[in-house]
Amino acid sequence: MANAGPSVYKACAACKHQRRKCNQNCTLAKYFPAEKSDDYEKVYNLFGMQNMLKILKSVDEDERDTAIESLIMEARMRLEYPVHGHFSVARKLSFEIEKAEKELEIVRQKIHICKGADNRAGPSTREERPGQP
Numbered sequence: 001m002a003n004a005g006p007s008v009y010k011a012c013a014a015c016k017h018q019r020r021k022c023n024q025n026c027t028l029a030k031y032f033p034a035e036k037s038d039d040y041e042k043v044y045n046l047f048g049m050q051n052m053l054k055i056l057k058s059v060d061e062d063e064r065d066t067a068i069e070s071l072i073m074e075a076r077m078r079l080e081y082p083v084h085g086h087f088s089v090a091r092k093l094s095f096e097i098e099k100a101e102k103e104l105e106i107v108r109q110k111i112h113i114c115k116g117a118d119n120r121a122g123p124s125t126r127e128e129r130p131g132q133p
């Protein structure tokens with residue numbers, strides 16, 4: 001039977017999970033609407049309700065959306081990489097950056113060699129002249 005009351009308010013994912021009534025003043029309703037129950041459960045399982053609320057209250061109100069996004073990402077990463085979490089991705093990206101920097105250095109050396117080959121025909125641009133007093 002559908003609730004035919006005058007104010008039908010869909011419980012947020014947090015209240016639905018906690019089996020309590022949700023209202024306009026619910027702290028988590030904005031961040032975890034009913035459609036985001038999957039995200040809520042991931043965050044809940046990793047951080048727990050009290051820590052989630054503590055983190056939310058510890059940041060400025062204009063940063064709470066970002067904080068929740070961060071918690072969701074952290075929870076997803078922890079599920080995907082149970083040992084290292086975000087660190088796995090950071091380490092992988094760090095290796096890729098290191099590899100790209102080595103390739104860049106090789107390309108720079110090749111460019112330097114090619115420029116040196118061009119300069120051999122023309123006048124020397126070196127500042128110091130060995131053997132000259």
Ligand SMILES: [Zn+2]
Pocket residue numbers: 011012013014015016021022023026027028029
């Ligand atoms: Zn709620």
